[in-house]
Amino acid sequence: MIEFILDRGSGVATYLQLVHQVKQALRLGTLRPGDQLPTAREVVESLAINPNTVLKAYRELEREGLVEGRPGMGTFVRQGIAGATLAEHTRLRRGLEAWVREARAAGLDQEDLRALFTVVLADAAKEGAA
Amino acid sequence: MRPAMEATGLGVRYRRTWVLRDCSLSVPAGRVAALVGPNGAGKTTLMHAAVGLLRPALGRIRVAGEAAFVAQDKPLYDNFTVAEMLIFGRRMNTHWDDDAAVSRLAGLGIPLERKVRGLSGGQQAQVAVTLALASRPDLLVLDEPLANLDPLARHDVMRSIMAEVAGRELTVLMSSHVVSDLEETCDWLVVLNGGRLQVSGDTEELLDGHLVLTGPDDASTAGTQVVSASRTGRQVSMLVRGAPPLDPRWQARRPGLEELVMGYLRSPESAVLPHLAGMSA
Numbered sequence: 001m002i003e004f005i006l007d008r009g010s011g012v013a014t015y016l017q018l019v020h021q022v023k024q025a026l027r028l029g030t031l032r033p034g035d036q037l038p039t040a041r042e043v044v045e046s047l048a049i050n051p052n053t054v055l056k057a058y059r060e061l062e063r064e065g066l067v068e069g070r071p072g073m074g075t076f077v078r079q080g081i082a083g084a085t086l087a088e089h090t091r092l093r094r095g096l097e098a099w100v101r102e103a104r105a106a107g108l109d110q111e112d113l114r115a116l117f118t119v120v121l122a123d124a125a126k127e128g129a130a
Numbered sequence: 131m132r133p134a135m136e137a138t139g140l141g142v143r144y145r146r147t148w149v150l151r152d153c154s155l156s157v158p159a160g161r162v163a164a165l166v167g168p169n170g171a172g173k174t175t176l177m178h179a180a181v182g183l184l185r186p187a188l189g190r191i192r193v194a195g196e197a198a199f200v201a202q203d204k205p206l207y208d209n210f211t212v213a214e215m216l217i218f219g220r221r222m223n224t225h226w227d228d229d230a231a232v233s234r235l236a237g238l239g240i241p242l243e244r245k246v247r248g249l250s251g252g253q254q255a256q257v258a259v260t261l262a263l264a265s266r267p268d269l270l271v272l273d274e275p276l277a278n279l280d281p282l283a284r285h286d287v288m289r290s291i292m293a294e295v296a297g298r299e300l301t302v303l304m305s306s307h308v309v310s311d312l313e314e315t316c317d318w319l320v321v322l323n324g325g326r327l328q329v330s331g332d333t334e335e336l337l338d339g340h341l342v343l344t345g346p347d348d349a350s351t352a353g354t355q356v357v358s359a360s361r362t363g364r365q366v367s368m369l370v371r372g373a374p375p376l377d378p379r380w381q382a383r384r385p386g387l388e389e390l391v392m393g394y395l396r397s398p399e400s401a402v403l404p405h406l407a408g409m410s411a
Contacts, residue, residue: 006314011386013334014314044292048285049314050162051296 001038002031006047014049018057026066026081028089037067037075132194134159134269134301135180139189142175148325149175150186155330155403157303157318159194159268162295164316164333165305166391171322173305174202177271180303195268196225202273204258208247212240212257216264223265231264238290252283256290263294270294272304276311288315309388319387321394328394328401333387336402341370342389345380352376358397369393371402 002025004018012020025031040054058075061067068078103113133156140153150172157163165173178184179191181199206215212235220226235242238256246254255275262270275291276284292315294300303320306312319336321329329336340357344367351368354375359368369389374382385393394400 008314039296041293041296044296045289047314048288048292050317051292052160052162052317053314054296 001035004038004043004047006049015053015057015060018043018054019060022057022061022066023081026077029080031077031080033077033079035077037077039074132159133157134161134195135191135193135197135303137176137179137189137191140176140179140186140191141188142172142179142184143187150179150322150325153189153322153327155320155327157301157320159301160295160299161318162292162302162316163304163318163320164309164312165303165320165322166307166309166312167322167328168307168395170324172325173322174273176322177273177303177305180269181271193269196265197269197271198262198265198267199271200258200262200273200275202277204254206246206254206258206261209245211243211245212249213242215246215257215261216242219261219264225266227264227266231260234260234263234290238286250283252279252286255279255283255287259287259291268299269301269303272302274305274307276306276308284311291315309391313387319391321391323395323398326398326401327403328398329391330403336390337384337387339371339402340385340390340393341374341382342385342393343368343370343375343380343382345377349379350375350377357400357402358393360396 002022004021006014006017010017022031022037031037037058040051040058043049043054044051058067058069062069062075066078066081067075069075100113103116108116136156138154140150141148142150153172153176165176167173175184176191177199179186180193181197183199207218210218216228216231219231220228232242235257238253238260240249240253240256246257249257259270259272259275262272270291272291275287279287288311291302291304295302304312304316317333319329319331319333320327341354343354344365347361347364347366349366351370352375353373354370355372357369357371359366369385374380394402
């Protein structure tokens with residue numbers, strides 16, 4: 001099961017925050033195929049948001065083929081997000097942790113790290129598109 | 131899109147003063163509609179007209195099915211226990227779901243034997259909403275349901291109202307002058323200003339259809355429709371509707387709900403009103 005958290009000051013539309021959190025959980029393996037997502041009622045009872053927002057997020061996930069609504073039963077995960085396997089995930093994470101330690105030792109703070117990572121990520125995306 | 135409530139050419143007058151003029155709007159079923167505007171805009175008058183507490187001088191307002199109303203000064207008797215309020219409600223209403231009310235109160239942890247005066251403000255609001263819901267309305271009309279509540283109680287009241295909307299076909303119309311309370315909960319926006327309707331529409335569509343622009347004060351606004359603008363030194367910031375202007379010096383972003391509402395309230399002559407489909411047509 002996944003528990004949604006809302007960042008009210010983020011400027012990101014609420015339904016998108018829910019979509020991102022499900023995808024993140026799929027990537028990390030905390031949500032797996034066959035798992036049930038909380039019902040709209042359960043989500044609104046904890047977050048005090050409009051139920052249509054939850055339904056919109058679930059529709060978006062359904063459109064992307066990640067979940068499926070089963071009438072009268074709820075919404076279930078259909079497939080995980082293809083990408084690195086769990087073992088590769090662990091290996092890459094170790095590498096990133098080592099890099100963060102090295103950068104910290106070089107005097108970079110949290111914000112410097114984030115900026116550097118974002119720039120490299122953006123450059124890689126540009127190269128990929130070229 | 132079946133309307134749960136529809137007003138056409140609604141006008142309400144107290145003695146010789148018009149408090150609502152030429153008000154035509156429609157709220158689709160299943161929506162949570164926010165009714166916002168400054169004090170004296172006509173919010174309470176519109177709600178009173180919707181639930182039949184007053185007769186309009188002009189036009190008409192119709193609700194599909196039954197409406198329940200919770201006034202701002204919560205209509206509870208201090209010396210009654212919660213259980214006595216339930217008995218009172220049962221006698222005053224033709225439709226009454228006592229089981230649903232009792233289980234709702236149990237779920238909220240509100241003891242039936244407690245006197246109303248011994249409840250917190252948040253609990254009193256919850257009891258008032260529970261009584262309104264027990265009459266099984268199709269439209270729940272709430273006048274400033276969160277006024278005078280602390281942030282935790284506001285959150286709790288909103289959570290329980292949203293759960294009702296998720297649980298069955300219920301349309302909600304609620305007024306507030308604190309727009310941030312409505313940002314996550316309302317998917318329909320109605321703005322009243324000085325007795326006139328300025329905005330009525332789907333919240334997401336409204337936000338998608340507007341931009342906040344900032345730029346130098348000599349930048350051209352050609353190609354866009356300005357709702358309102360404010361100037362600080364050489365910089366202008368404004369709310370516009372539709373496409374961005376052609377001048378590339380403007381920086382544009384999507385407005386927040388509060389910016390959208392404020393943009394319209396600052397400029398009472400602007401309006402964004404949809405074409406009405408018509409309930410009786």
